[in-house]
Amino acid sequence: MSDKQNTIEMLKKAGLRLTKQRIFIGDLLFGSKHKHVSAESLHNRIEKLGKKMALATVYNCLHHFHKAGLLKKVNAVNDVIIFDTNLCYHHHFLNVETGELTDIDESNVSIAELPSLPEGFETESMELTIRVKPQT
Amino acid sequence: MSDKQNTIEMLKKAGLRLTKQRIFIGDLLFGSKHKHVSAESLHNRIEKLGKKMALATVYNCLHHFHKAGLLKKVNAVNDVIIFDTNLCYHHHFLNVETGELTDIDESNVSIAELPSLPEGFETESMELTIRVKPQT
DNA sequence: GGATACTTTAAAATCATTCTAAATAGATTG
């Protein structure tokens, strides 16, 4: 089963229409390694591969994939929305020089969430960001 | 010693010039309670108090206060930079409906930071954000 | 008070993102 077949299955299961653009982006994103992409970074990659695609389409696609549960949204970094193909609960190192994110496995973080919110609230998600920089 | 005197001392110690605008904003921010403000929210508050001040001045002021160590920057929320008068290491609840931040004391969170970064990196800061929403 | 450097300001510019509206293409049905 080719990568393209995998993507097509994934999009079908998610109830998304199969368009050339979605299949192409799906193939780029849902390979073996987890990825962190912004619309702009993904659009650059697409153009380097010789494909022409409107930036708005990349935004549309990322948002559709997110709504369908195929991508997670990460805390914005430098005013830029980052989408994460790693759907498991996990945290991030953030290289403050480059903006690059690296996954931290959940097992390496323990949180004693003691202070309960005002009555009537529930936790939607949690994310720890460890900002790192080259040693001085 | 009035609030205004406190602010003036604080600005002097920080090596910042004493301008009407900085003193006014300092008085608003460095009271008894810790605050989380954006440039826009602070500017609104200033206008409601009947003062006229350019939004760019509020931005300038917040950035100067931050560079001088009088304010912390919080992970952007909804594409908006938030400045925090609570300088201690701490974490936040984020009300996803309103964007409101609430402090979590450090003692309520424990982090086992096991995975060491690639050689030559050091931690600059860490921040845990717990997104919360009204119970369904 | 006068020289100097820094600050404030209105307005324009920037940048990520979203919206608009028209053209296109996927899905469905007969």
Next chain:
DNA sequence: CAATCTATTTAGAATGATTTTAAAGTATCC
């Protein structure tokens, strides 16, 4: 397969937060 319906793509305009520009104003120091 064709007709139809609806979702998607696209270029370009619009938006909204923030930054920049450049000119006028102000703080600080002598």
